Amino acid sequence: xxxxxxxxxxxxxxxxxxxxxxxxxxxxxxxxxxxxxxxxxxxxxxxxxxxxxxxxxxxxxxxxxxxxxxxxxxxxxxxxxxxxxxxxxxxxxxxxxxxxxxxxxxxxxxxxxxxxxxxxxxxxxxxxxxxxxxxxxxxxxxxxxxxxxxxxxxxxxxxxxxxxxxxxxxxxxxxxxxxxxxxxxxxxxxxxxxxxxxxxxxxxxxxxxxxxxxxxxxxxxxxxxxxxxxxxxxxxxxxxxx
Numbered sequence: 548x549x550x551x552x553x554x555x556x557x558x559x560x561x562x563x564x565x566x567x568x569x570x571x572x573x574x575x576x577x578x579x580x581x582x583x584x585x586x587x588x589x590x591x592x593x594x595x596x597x598x599x600x601x602x603x604x605x606x607x608x609x610x611x612x613x614x615x616x617x618x619x620x621x622x623x624x625x626x627x628x629x630x631x632x633x634x635x636x637x638x639x640x641x642x643x644x645x646x647x648x649x650x651x652x653x654x655x656x657x658x659x660x661x662x663x664x665x666x667x668x669x670x671x672x673x674x675x676x677x678x679x680x681x682x683x684x685x686x687x688x689x690x691x692x693x694x695x696x697x698x699x700x701x702x703x704x705x706x707x708x709x710x711x712x713x714x715x716x717x718x719x720x721x722x723x724x725x726x727x728x729x730x731x732x733x734x735x736x737x738x739x740x741x742x743x744x745x746x747x748x749x750x751x752x753x754x755x756x757x758x759x760x761x762x763x764x765x766x767x768x769x770x771x772x773x774x775x776x777x778x779x780x781x782x783x784x785x786x787x788x789x
Contacts, residue, residue, distance in 0.1 A: 548715055548726045549587055552684075555711060555730050556593035559686045568706075572690040575599060577624060577705060579744045580684035581665075584716040586611045591717075594661070595620040599628070599689055601660030603744075603751045605679040607669040613717075614662055618754055621661030626765075628689050628705040629745060632656075634768040648771040649778040657765065663751040668759045684711040685741045707741040708732065 556578070564574035575598030583605040585591065591613040594600050601624040604614060626632040636645050636654040645654055667676040687707040713728025715721040731737065752764050 548713065548728045549590060549717065549722055551730075552711060552713075552715075552717070552728060553589045553593050555709075556590070556597075556686070559709065560593065560596050564688045568688060568690055572692050575689045577628070577687050577689045578602070578684060579624065579687075579705075579741075579748070580711075581679060581744060581747055582682045582717050583678055583680055584608055584611075584718050585617070586613045586716075586718040587721070588613050588616060591617040592620075595622075598622060599624040601663060601748065603663045603665050603679065603747055606664040606666040606752070606756065607676070607678060608664075614754075618662040623658040623660045624689075624705075625656045625703070626659055626748075627656035627701075627703045629748070630705070630741075631745060635749060635765050636768060637764065638766045644766040645768045646771050647768050648774040654768060659748060659751075662754045663748070664754055664756055665747060665751045666761060668757075679747075681743075681747075682713055682715060682717070683740055683744065685737060685744055686710070687741075707737050710737045710740040712740065 559578075560576045562576065564576065568574040577599040578594055578597050579601050581603040585602070585604055585608070594602060595617050600617070600621045602617065608614070626635065634647065634654065637657055638644055645651075647654075666679045670676055685707050686709050687705045689703065689705050691701065691703050693701055709730060709732045711728060711730050713726060715724065715726035715728055749765055750761060750763050752758065752762060756762070756764075
């Protein structure tokens with residue numbers, strides 16, 4: 548079953564996406580996913596070959612060699628490509644969320660991955676704690692271009708193309724188990740899994756996070772409504788009645 552997972556990763560990573568997207572859009576193979584345990588080097592190697600990648604593992608997982616391999620050899624995915632992350636960023640040095648005001652510009656994107664963690668640390672006394680138990684991947688294509696005509700600046704996008712889900716962890720032990728796994732390019736299912744993984748990314752933490760419980764790294768920006776009211780009042784003549 549893991550051989551099929553690795554084969555699917557290889558197919559996606561070796562596809563010439565410029566046949567579907569203009570070469571000027573700089574299309575690249577990308578992946579986001581989650582799994583409790585990652586010890587299989589073939590899976591780690593296949594993911595590390597992608598142009599961008601972010602895999603969330605459970606925080607109770609030890610620092611296995613395959614995780615280190617993906618973390619050191621993989622290329623992180625920028626949040627700038629992801630739907631809904633336009634107003635998600637890192638807090639400031641005091642832990643406060645970024646403020647959006649008329650002169651703030653775009654928020655600074657965050658490099659996600661190639662490995663992140665989510666959940667709770669393993670309890671010293673052996674008490675059971677909740678785990679990230681989903682095993683899921685969404686493979687996509689990232690595109691980028693500079694919009695000089697509409698003055699929108701850099702336009703970046705992750706286009707979800709296919710998804711994998713199954714019962715198996717990405718471990719060497721799973722190769723000796725009776726497991727289930729499947730690929731699908733059904734548009735509705737791919738979108739559903741993509742949105743699930745996006746929500747998980749907002750809940751995740753950097754690899755090596757030492758907090759006992761979940762303390763998400765990313766925060767939602769706050770809009771300064773008073774600043775916008777003052778701005779539009781001062782520049783009323785530049786806008787029509789609507």
